[in-house]
Amino acid sequence: MSALRIYVPGDAAAVACGADEIAAAIGALAAKRKVDVEIVRNGSRGMHWLEPMLEVTTAKGRIAYGPVGLDDVDSVFAAMLASGGEHELRIGVPEEHPFLKRQTRLTFARCGIVDPRSLDDYRAHGGYQGLMGALKAPHSIVEEVTQSGLRGRGGAGFPTGIKWKTVAETKAAQKYIVCNADEGDSGTFADRMIMEGDPFVLIEGMTIAGIAVGATKGYVYIRSEYPHAIAVMNDAIAAARKGGMLGGSVAGSQFAFDLEVRVGAGAYVCGEETSLLESLEGKRGEVRAKPPLPAHQGLFGLPTVINNVLSFAAVPIILEKGAAFYKHFGMGRSRGTMPIQLAGNIKYAGLYETAFGVTLGELVDDIGGGTASGRPVRAVQVGGPLGAYFPRALFDTPFDYEAFAKRDGLIGHGGVVVFDDTVDMAKQARFAMEFCAVESCGKCTPCRIGSARGVETVDKIRRGEAREQNVTVLKDLCNTMKFGSLCALGGFTPYPVMSALTHFPEDFGMTPRLQAAE
């Protein structure tokens, strides 16, 4: 009889909830009972309120249990032995769970399913089909990516194909592919999940980019706060190299491409692309003025494609199934799917990948189930620390780059952080300014000085000191930062501040605005 295959996620969210201890306990239990068990450390399916969520392979498919605590290991193991038998923590077939069933998983198709360190498993689940297609027609890669409508998933939403085209058309002896895996936004973890759960999809996407633009070397810049992602990426790169998918001849073709992981050092601003390039070069992570664009003069002054993890990870399926398939999903100019991250005070927190167009209200109330605390939802910050706070009144906003921009917000990297009615929005506005002050690279004045003055001004407003005048000062500061900063750190910090002030004036001691009669 073959070994009983048990999945215990190695994803950091599961590990932080005790998955390592549970994996060890199951191993010990199996040894004691002399049961032949194979423990796979998969990624997470993204239903994080159920983590650690264990799965067992049965004749009827995989059966999940969760959230499993150390005290539950004995009884869950017994249920697993009874070919996925009953247990109070039994979830059943994961794909049948409404949270997963309603999603459209293109980028996250394999995450949580495969063994992230196994190249064979990746191939067995459809991996490297995109690269095979790309190798057959290398000159049409850029056109395919352009036609798909894919836009940068890091936050700026710039068309990926156009960026690639610029690099492809720039002549140079050496070009680079750089992956921005400096996922520093609070409320986001999709990059981490891909790197920990399906790293080969990122490797494949970057390899395709290299072939498309004529680059032979790539870097994955991962933040130091992600040690698990760093470990899995390094193992996967080594496995890809060993399997002939990276190196002097990618998959036996005439194309060479290799990858290296570089680790950040705790600077939020290095998530900004030019600051990241400076950091990769071994310098202070200070933002560069643009132009020149990284596509012309990027890493070490050479033409460079720099994209977010999710942008690269979307590429293999576009090359596999075609631009039309990908473009078919979404709304307006936001094509394809977005891995949305439900975080903070929300009942069903986790990763929800869906076509653009879902409304904020559906995400928070319907899919997310409201707050975890059971209190009313008061504010939702979308797009990380530089994203706007949305009140309930704007819950009809569809998840779409332009729709959010129209309401003075941004979707950023797709993080959704929910707050209940105990939140003090003036305090949140102060935090936004404080965070900017702590993380500012210091190169431009509006960001460096504006944020420090911003903290002081919010403090004065909260103390009730010349309130009206200081609100005017705060608005003026925000205006200067928005239009005078070099990058999005200083430029977007006004979003959380101004949205808090506009939608929740009562928290600043101001008169609430009249509700529009509808």
Place this chain on the structure above:
Amino acid sequence: MDEKALWNAEAAAELIAAHKGRDGALLPILQELQETFGHIPDAAVPLVAETLNLSRAEVHGVVTFYHDFRKKPAGRHILKLCRAEACQSRGGDALADRAEQKLGVKFGETSADGRITLESVYCLGLCSVSPSATIDGRIVARLDDKKLDALIAETGR
């Protein structure tokens, strides 16, 4: 916690030399120095500068730019609490106050007995299972008063 080696200029020079010729070598060198010795003492700066043909000011500038690098040794244990929005939404601020009170130090400080350093971190990517923290690099989520107290007690053993 893992033991760190005492500063040794020869060992440091050897470590630095191993990275020579690598593109953008400065960050990997500084990271390995800190990993080995627990901090980056001033004495390391001229060594690195000479090997990479940089000025001491340039190396100093990089060491001081990044939050990860420390110029003085930390306590025997390092507790990092996430202070970002997703953790705030689940009571992170109250936990931060509690940690300061229990340890008798402010964020960024080390307890007088050298037992523990308390630091802020802005996001561990555990925003769906917040609030979160790390203790000597080990990640812990769904933190509450009880769990925080247990982490602090652990460092006293």
